[in-house]
Amino acid sequence: MSEESRRPIRRALVSVYDKTGLDELARALSDAGVEIVSTGSTASQIEKAGVRVTRVEELTGFPECLDGRVKTLHPRVHAGLLADLRLPAHVAQLAELGIEPFDLLVSNLYPFRETVASGASVDECIEQIDIGGPAMVRAAAKNHASVAVVTTPLAYPAVVEALGTGGFTLPQRRRLAARAFADIAEYDVAVAQWTSAVLDPDDGDGWPAFTGMALRRSAVLRYGENPHQPAALYSDPDSPPGLAQAEQLHGKEMSYNNYVDGDAAWRAVHDFTDPCVAIIKHTNPCGIAVGADVAEAHRKAHACDPVSAFGGVIATNVPVSVAMAEQVAEIFTEVIVAPSYEDGAVEVLSAKKNLRILRAPEWAPWPAEFRQVSGGLLVQMADRVDAPGDDPANWRLVSGEAAGDATMADLVFAWRAVRSVKSNAILLASDRAAVGVGMGQVNRVDSARLAVARAGERAAGSVAASDAFFPFADGPQILIEAGVRAIVQPGGSIRDEEVIAAAKAAGVTMYLTGTRHFFH
Numbered sequence: 001m002s003e004e005s006r007r008p009i010r011r012a013l014v015s016v017y018d019k020t021g022l023d024e025l026a027r028a029l030s031d032a033g034v035e036i037v038s039t040g041s042t043a044s045q046i047e048k049a050g051v052r053v054t055r056v057e058e059l060t061g062f063p064e065c066l067d068g069r070v071k072t073l074h075p076r077v078h079a080g081l082l083a084d085l086r087l088p089a090h091v092a093q094l095a096e097l098g099i100e101p102f103d104l105l106v107s108n109l110y111p112f113r114e115t116v117a118s119g120a121s122v123d124e125c126i127e128q129i130d131i132g133g134p135a136m137v138r139a140a141a142k143n144h145a146s147v148a149v150v151t152t153p154l155a156y157p158a159v160v161e162a163l164g165t166g167g168f169t170l171p172q173r174r175r176l177a178a179r180a181f182a183d184i185a186e187y188d189v190a191v192a193q194w195t196s197a198v199l200d201p202d203d204g205d206g207w208p209a210f211t212g213m214a215l216r217r218s219a220v221l222r223y224g225e226n227p228h229q230p231a232a233l234y235s236d237p238d239s240p241p242g243l244a245q246a247e248q249l250h251g252k253e254m255s256y257n258n259y260v261d262g263d264a265a266w267r268a269v270h271d272f273t274d275p276c277v278a279i280i281k282h283t284n285p286c287g288i289a290v291g292a293d294v295a296e297a298h299r300k301a302h303a304c305d306p307v308s309a310f311g312g313v314i315a316t317n318v319p320v321s322v323a324m325a326e327q328v329a330e331i332f333t334e335v336i337v338a339p340s341y342e343d344g345a346v347e348v349l350s351a352k353k354n355l356r357i358l359r360a361p362e363w364a365p366w367p368a369e370f371r372q373v374s375g376g377l378l379v380q381m382a383d384r385v386d387a388p389g390d391d392p393a394n395w396r397l398v399s400g401e402a403a404g405d406a407t408m409a410d411l412v413f414a415w416r417a418v419r420s421v422k423s424n425a426i427l428l429a430s431d432r433a434a435v436g437v438g439m440g441q442v443n444r445v446d447s448a449r450l451a452v453a454r455a456g457e458r459a460a461g462s463v464a465a466s467d468a469f470f471p472f473a474d475g476p477q478i479l480i481e482a483g484v485r486a487i488v489q490p491g492g493s494i495r496d497e498e499v500i501a502a503a504k505a506a507g508v509t510m511y512l513t514g515t516r517h518f519f520h
């Protein structure tokens with residue numbers, strides 16, 4: 001970096017809501033001979049720290065007014081931030097107008113998102129929409145050729161360093177400007193989303209007219225789904241934390257596919273409250289089970305399809321025990337995701353050099369789901385297993401005898417587990433463990449065949465769940481012939497009668513839930 005591109009810091013404008021680190025920053029600026037201009041309570045705090053400060057009113061000759069709605073919105077401030085000092089005409093104009101340029105802006109904004117999250121009234125939220133701050137940040141970021149802009153206390157050490165090295169270099173100012181634009185864009189997305197939802201709720205059918213996302217890159221990945229696809233991970237500060245925020249405790253770098261499968265596994269286990277283990281391959285469970293403890297759940301999940309579990313991604317909804325870790329350490333596994341690990345479990349798992357061990361933040365379901373389509377994005381409220389049709393008390397018995405406790409427990413398990421299987425989905429279960437999964441087929445008959453084939457002898461006496469209704473009796477017929485003794489499915493086909501008749505003829509129990517759980 002060339003020394004020429006540095007711009008010495010002689011005059012700084014400081015206007016911050018978050019006053020963390022302000023005293024130290026002000027002292028460092030003052031010690032370096034920088035003139036500090038500041039607003040209301042920022043200036044008061046700097047003065048209290050024993051540092052000389054020029055109040056912005058002295059500069060503008062205009063009082064801060066309207067409860068702080070107008071503080072820095074003045075040409076003497078904005079000309080000082082926007083003058084391009086590379087241009088002699090700008091320099092001459094500033095001199096004519098008697099305006100001094102700023103070399104540094106330090107500003108952070110009113111806490112709009114935090115105020116909304118606190119449940120404050122509409123008027124209180126509106127008052128927390130910062131106007132002057134973003135205007136200054138935008139001005140300084142645009143004019144990074146002449147001004148450095150800092151929008152977070154985390155960057156104060158960099159300011160102190162720059163004071164000692166003759167100022168920020170141009171590449172540094174560019175980077176600061178890019179971060180500043182990202183900060184105000186994120187702020188504006190939050191404001192626009194809130195105003196669209198709260199001030200303009202009736203413009204459509206319950207969906208806001210605007211939605212946005214402000215994503216921050218959190219990792220550059222080795223590649224995407226395939227080695228020729230560059231890829232990165234971005235995190236959404238407005239989303240409940242999840243896999244993107246998980247802490248990696250051991251193992252090889254996470255890949256794109258690891259994240260995709262890890263997320264499927266993490267979602268699957270949280271449909272259960274009992275200790276649950278899901279083993280995912282290519283976003284589908286090749287094993288999922290609940291148990292009295294997590295080690296038992298893992299044994300049962302693994303037994304579903306040990307061939308496919310090779311190289312799988314495992315998640316649990318409870319801490320991983322040493323007993324489970326010892327089992328997992330025997331099997332080639334790509335990733336394990338858990339809320340935590342009991343003492344000694346990570347050590348056992350770490351014997352596998354490459355196994356990625358992740359501790360994910362506490363499960364927080366996201367309200368809406370997004371899916372890219374060419375030219376746009378589909379948005380839907382997330383699917384959950386909390387619809388009336390997910391409560392077995394609301395299931396309708398349409399064939400055979402009412403299920404006893406053990407059979408009902410298996411049906412409830414199968415109904416929850418099938419939600420994690422890509423449509424068309426058929427899942428056979430025994431003893432609250434999947435024993436055969438038919439996933440992602442383009443007709444339900446093939447899904448039934450696949451589930452039965454995978455279950456083998458275990459199909460006889462198992463129960464089955466179907467994520468959507470059977471359009472014909474051929475699907476259930478395959479299950480019945482394999483010895484399935486009870487079936488749960490949404491119902492709602494125009495041929496329900498044929499489907500129910502097939503179950504009745506075989507004396508097989510069939511419940512209709514009235515709720516569908518397609519998962520594409």
Ligand SMILES: NC(=O)c1ncn([C@@H]2O[C@H](COP(=O)(O)O)[C@@H](O)[C@H]2O)c1NC=O
Nearest residue numbers: 017039040041042069071072073131132133
């Ligand atoms: N309106 C204005 O002219 C204005 N100028 C700066 N602010 C904000 O006021 C805050 C600092 O104010 P104070 O120094 O009084 O605590 C900063 O968050 C800054 O972004 C303003 N306030 C809101 O719009």
